[in-house]
Amino acid sequence: MPERLATADARPSILCVSGRRVVDVLGEMGVHTVFLSDPTPIDLACLVDLPLDLDLDDWAATEAVVRGLHDARPFAGVLSVYDAYLPLAGYLAARLDVAGLALPAAFNCDNKLRMRLTLEAGGIAGPAYAVVGDPDEAAAAARRLGYPVVVKKMGAAGGRGTRLCRSPEEVAAAVTALWAETSPNLLVEEHVEGPEYAVQTVTVGGATEVISVLAQHTATGARPVETGYDFPSGLGDQGEVRLGAFVARALRALGVDSGIAHTQVRLGPAGPAVINVSARPPGGRLCEVTEAVSGVDMVRAAIEVALGRPVTRRSPVAGHVMYRCVAFDTAGTVDYDPGALAMAGDGPACLSVSMDVEPGERVLPVDHVDGGVYGRVVVYADTAESLEPAYRRAVDALRPRLKRNGT
């Protein structure tokens, strides 16, 4: 009786410390996926080839486990799209000597002081800043820098680690709120006045390509959360080229030699200033927007870079985008019409409507330190004129509204 022939699994293998979207794309691309988590959600465990539950804070133990797997079936690369795990992914890539974000770059993007120091050394402008350890030092720094100032955690904490302060009292409150025993130092930064832009990039072999430039709207309250984006950015071709070159220099200075990045830049009175660099895809629906306007799926691009493949490019499907976050001026209980979430648009515009909260949930005002945005309405169109009417229709259908506290 003839023996059954084993089918060799020739799929490339990726070690992944990421989330659902990355796992989905890895599956679509036919990539053998070893997934690290702590613990692995059951839905993801079912989608990957090998889920591993490990203490991801113990790098040596994690390395020991994945080294054994690598010896049996070599990984092409290590990938993460989470801030918290970029250093681990860089570490594993370096130790296994496979593709991945350079470990120094991961650390330089992970810590705001390192980012500032590295960019300064590379001649890349950013806000003036001071390292502070207590409210007195912060107050002195704010006096030197001039109000308003931004007080922020050094580690990656997203918008929740940042406060915009206009007075000594607000600085003291921000330091009290953000100070942590395990991370006792904070940055006090000059608040750079000027329009802000989000620049999405793909870097291969040290060469950076800008794939989208979006004008960014930022709340002016205590938490400078991002409240919207526009495409085109309004900078014009020349302006975007200059901004792109500035971002490419910043990424080079930080050591980002491969992968994707989301960089926020303000055009201040003294010129462009880097506000933040994240060596990962942007949050919210910015990946979706970037894909619509550039034809590049950033998550797929990250995987392709890790695999050493060319980045897939499709035709852009939208020439104009209006992206607005759902936020509230006061606290209360939210209500909206869930039927609007299924709106896809009509005529010349496409819509994407999403909410992060269910009707009946509590929300806080956008300028509250614990507040934020609770949903997004994104309109895609070929012409600028089509955006506003479609956005209005979506908001009218969604009808986000609040019951005030105690009412």
Added chain:
Amino acid sequence: MTSHEYRVMLSGGVAGIDRDVWNDVVRRCGGTTFYAWEWLAAFEEAPPGTFQPAHLLAYRGDELVGVCPAFLVHHCPRLDYAYSLSAAPGLRDRGPVLLAHSLAGLIGGPLVLPGHRDAAAALIAGLEQAASVLDAWAWGVANLPAGAATGLLLREGYAVAHVATAYHIDTTWPSPAEYWSTLPGRRRRKLWREQRQRAEGLVIAETRLDADTMVRLAHDLLRAHGTPVDVFPEAYLRALHRHLRPYERTIVAADADGIAAMFSGWQFGAEWSLWIAGLRAARYAAFEPYHSMLAHTIEAAVTSDTRVLNLGRGNAPIKRRYGAIGTPLFLALKSANRRHDALLHAWCRQLEVRSQASPDGLDVVSRCC
């Protein structure tokens, strides 16, 4: 070693370096005691471990424009302690590292004359080349203050850890009264009260201290904190005392039995660096004279040519109450191998977590400050 316009030379010890030329460059660079020729001479004479001098000098033409004191470290109790915090086994067993220049100093790294910024990059490149010549598996800088040089190393991919914070006070006030007026009134009154209450029966003064008393008080305090004295061996302290005598500025507290406490330091250029404390711990277990001595030091600095008072590491909450500003100090290391670099990064990550868990940095009561 050359880097465009700069020529970097490796020296096997300060005996081969002209003291006046070296110190002149250090002064013009704004360098402190820890770069002084005499500090290095003492370190070479009686090192607190096994150190091989490997100093780098940057020249443009024949002019010395930058220095980077460094040692090939075979054994250092402070570094060994830091190694022991790593989950990566065998870092210490890999062999010596080239370090500019020691965890014992309050500052390290390249020092270059104004207008010679590229000389710093040349010295850093020289450090890598020297490491290769000396068979060091890794090289780097200890206690590098946050600033341009740190950014340069971060850009070069060095593994970096914030291991301590040094506290400085600007002492350019016209008078002590004007310094005190910068502190909030309530805090100022509270500090004065603490100074009076805790220093009863003690006389605080600036003086020169004999070596025997310096060693005894320093070791008494270390033992009181359970710190092994091998971080400050007697021969090392005596060598420093002797070589740095011209720069000594020490504040003492004396009672009827003699000198009970000291802040020993040196002023080189405009910075007065307080480097080691000592205490007759059997009598003053809680370092009762601390506030009075600190206040006296600040006033002595304000009324002399001192522009910056470096209060060193540790005791952050008290120093901050007197208006001291913290400067993060980094340990930065690199190797020639991507996989080894990853181990250094992982180690630095652990050091930083450990360091930031304490306001005093990397375990001040143990071995690293």
